Amino acid sequence: MSDEPTLAEHTSADSGTASRADDRIDPFFVFDFHAYDEPDADSGTRWSTYWDLERLCRGPEPVPDWVVTDRAAVDTELGVLKTGKEADVFLLERAVEGGPSVVMAAKRYRSEEHRTFHRSSTYTEGRRTRNSRDARAMAKQTAHGRAVAAGQWAWAEWESLETLWSLGVPVPYPVQIDGTEILMELVTDGQDVAPRLAQTRPGRDLLASYFEQLRDAMAVLAGQGLAHGDLSPYNILTAGDRLVIIDLPQTVDIVANPTGTDFLMRDCHNVCTWFNARGLEVDEHALFGELLASAF
Numbered sequence: 418m419s420d421e422p423t424l425a426e427h428t429s430a431d432s433g434t435a436s437r438a439d440d441r442i443d444p445f446f447v448f449d450f451h452a453y454d455e456p457d458a459d460s461g462t463r464w465s466t467y468w469d470l471e472r473l474c475r476g477p478e479p480v481p482d483w484v485v486t487d488r489a490a491v492d493t494e495l496g497v498l499k500t501g502k503e504a505d506v507f508l509l510e511r512a513v514e515g516g517p518s519v520v521m522a523a524k525r526y527r528s529e530e531h532r533t534f535h536r537s538s539t540y541t542e543g544r545r546t547r548n549s550r551d552a553r554a555m556a557k558q559t560a561h562g563r564a565v566a567a568g569q570w571a572w573a574e575w576e577s578l579e580t581l582w583s584l585g586v587p588v589p590y591p592v593q594i595d596g597t598e599i600l601m602e603l604v605t606d607g608q609d610v611a612p613r614l615a616q617t618r619p620g621r622d623l624l625a626s627y628f629e630q631l632r633d634a635m636a637v638l639a640g641q642g643l644a645h646g647d648l649s650p651y652n653i654l655t656a657g658d659r660l661v662i663i664d665l666p667q668t669v670d671i672v673a674n675p676t677g678t679d680f681l682m683r684d685c686h687n688v689c690t691w692f693n694a695r696g697l698e699v700d701e702h703a704l705f706g707e708l709l710a711s712a713f
């Protein structure tokens with residue numbers, strides 16, 4: 418028989434040593450250790466990605482108070498808000514344990530093969546890719562090319578949100594962009610997620626006020642030479658008596674894009690048709706003329 422202890426004896430001998438060592442620890446060095454779960458994808462959590470991103474991928478200054486910028490913040494998936502034709506919008510909470518927290522909208526673009534809708538190339542005329550490898554990949558529709566395209570729509574929407582927010586147009590504050598995911602302000606009516614204009618039946622005064630707000634917003638865009646490009650009562654949210662315009666990956670250059678004015682006319686038609694149907698007399702051609710005048 419060997420003198421070596423068996424595994425069981427070894428273990429118990431070790432733990433005996435360990436417990437004797439514990440007994441000797443000066444209570445001064447003993448502190449309460451609060452173990453909390455590391456964020457992980459399986460539980461729908463991750464560390465806040467805010468500071469991992471380049472400056473250009475974080476929202477414009479001044480950063481509103483409600484944005485949680487703590488490095489120790491954790492992002493938690495709260496589920497799908499709405500699945501769209503080319504992107505899905507999720508609710509995401511960013512919170513610091515025992516500290517500030519906020520629920521944001523996370524818009525995640527799908528790559529081309531997962532879309533139910535393909536934009537016509539008239540939107541993208543004149544858009545440049547970062548490098549010729551990306552351009553070739555997009556032309557050949559490789560997997561990389563499709564990913565680049567999804568990222569480009571996200572980036573296009575990010576840039577519009579940044580520009581328009583900085584110009585004071587009522588759009589959600591863009592918090593950050595990470596590849597194909599944009600985190601932005603969740604528009605609410607104070608309690609619930611804001612309904613789309615299409616679902617509402619405002620009284621006369623509110624209806625008139627909504628139209629004025631929309632006209633002002635469209636005028637600022639036109640002043641920059643831009644049209645929303647897909648404006649409709651489905652891409653306008655009602656935050657109480659305030660309107661907020663969303664879904665901006667396709668803003669069109671009215672001047673440089675040969676069909677830019679067609680997009681502007683369509684935007685005017687879509688919104689005026691809705692206001693007329695709700696009983697406010699507005700003229701799409703008058704609106705179009707007014708906006709065109711601000712563009713040139």
Ligand SMILES: Nc1ncnc2c1ncn2[C@@H]1O[C@H](COP(=O)(O)OP(=O)(O)OP(=O)(O)O)[C@@H](O)[C@H]1O
Nearest residue numbers: 499501502503504506522589602603604651663664
């Ligand atoms: N910031 C936000 N705050 C509140 N709700 C939002 C926000 N962004 C998007 N939504 C909701 O998610 C829906 C889809 O968003 P969005 O229009 O930007 O994406 P989409 O993929 O173009 O969708 P669709 O195909 O329906 O137009 C909106 O109609 C709106 O109800």
Ligand SMILES: [Mg+2]
Nearest residue numbers: 501651652664
């Ligand atoms: Mg939309």
